[in-house]
Amino acid sequence: MEASEAREHLEMVDAIIRAGESPAWASRQLGVTLVLFGLGAGLLDLAYQVGTGALPSYLLYGGFAALGAGLLYLAWWLLVARRSAERISMAQVRAGRVMGAVWWSVTVAAFCQPHLFSLWSAAAIWSLGAAIAQLVNGFFGERRGLAGGAILLGSMLVANYAPSVTGYALAAGFFFGYAGVGILYLAGAGAADDCG
Amino acid sequence: MDDLLLSKIRLGVIAELLTAKWVAFSALQRATGTTNGNLGAHLSKLVEAGYVGEEKTFVNRRPQTRYRLTETGRQAFVAHVREMQALLAQESAS
Numbered sequence: 001m002e003a004s005e006a007r008e009h010l011e012m013v014d015a016i017i018r019a020g021e022s023p024a025w026a027s028r029q030l031g032v033t034l035v036l037f038g039l040g041a042g043l044l045d046l047a048y049q050v051g052t053g054a055l056p057s058y059l060l061y062g063g064f065a066a067l068g069a070g071l072l073y074l075a076w077w078l079l080v081a082r083r084s085a086e087r088i089s090m091a092q093v094r095a096g097r098v099m100g101a102v103w104w105s106v107t108v109a110a111f112c113q114p115h116l117f118s119l120w121s122a123a124a125i126w127s128l129g130a131a132i133a134q135l136v137n138g139f140f141g142e143r144r145g146l147a148g149g150a151i152l153l154g155s156m157l158v159a160n161y162a163p164s165v166t167g168y169a170l171a172a173g174f175f176f177g178y179a180g181v182g183i184l185y186l187a188g189a190g191a192a193d194d195c196g
Numbered sequence: 197m198d199d200l201l202l203s204k205i206r207l208g209v210i211a212e213l214l215t216a217k218w219v220a221f222s223a224l225q226r227a228t229g230t231t232n233g234n235l236g237a238h239l240s241k242l243v244e245a246g247y248v249g250e251e252k253t254f255v256n257r258r259p260q261t262r263y264r265l266t267e268t269g270r271q272a273f274v275a276h277v278r279e280m281q282a283l284l285a286q287e288s289a290s
Contacts, residue, residue: 001197003287006280009204013211013277016227020215084255086223089216 020089029077031185033070034148038179040066041126042171048119049167095140099133120166124159127152127170130178144184151177200245201276205230206238210273213248213265221261239263247272 043063050056081088106129113122131152138146155173159166201207205228212227213219219227225235242248247269251262265273 001202001280001283003283006283009207010277010280010284012204012208016208016211017215020212020227083253086220087216088218091215093217 031182033074034182035179036066036070038174040070042174045123045167045171098136102129102133123170124156127156127173144181148177148181197279198272198276206242218262218264
């Protein structure tokens with residue numbers, strides 16, 4: 001092999017790897033999932049803030065409906081992507097594993113309520129999980145994820161130092177830091193599609 | 197150098213598979229910009245050498261073949277790239 005040919009081959013390999021290994025993950029399916037989970041969790045935070053006695057049913061049922069829809073959509077997405085996608089990148093695999101680990105841990109922590117965590121700390125655990133999931137994607141290069149993670153962490157700070165509006169602050173974190181970022185993914189020009 | 201990877205198309209296929217868990221034939225064809233028959237022949241050689249694993253499945257009742265890089269293929273690719281880099285370094289030193 002001549003040196004010029006080796007250079008040409010190496011340049012081609014470099015170009016293919018650069019194109020194939022987009023470290024950040026911002027597909028339309030991820031956008032829909034973020035919107036549904038963000039709305040659901042935010043509505044539940046609002047329900048606990050607004051309801052001093054009986055929790056407002058429209059917020060509560062709306063929240064659970066959005067979370068349920070999010071879970072169903074996530075299950076459908078994983079199934080279809082596994083079966084019909086033309087390519088699953090290692091970046092998607094890594095991000096999926098990290099997000100899965102975060103959400104399994106948060107779900108287990110949520111079951112520790114009320115003995116380990118009282119009302120707002122239990123709610124804040126979900127915000128923490130959402131922030132970590134967003135920041136992981138952010139650190140892989142997705143700036144919208146980084147912004148979402150920062151908003152969610154900010155909402156926890158506000159919730160802690162302004163106890164009269166704790167629920168509003170946590171809800172705002174989910175609406176803007178999770179659902180809002182999901183809308184940005186959906187609105188992004190030429191949003192990627194995980195389902196081939 | 198690895199004779200199997202001296203082909204630009206086969207090297208391109210391995211590079212494409214390096215960043216993916218698996219890639220369907222159609223996506224590999226787009227990435228390498230080659231014809232069905234040509235890509236099929238190159239892939240057969242890579243599968244035969246154990247560099248690439250092949251999995252046949254059905255998507256919406258249509259057959260789909262997926263490929264993934266094996267550990268043998270990964271090691272061969274890394275060694276081949278190192279040898280090409282060494283060749284270039286030697287060239288620039290002389």
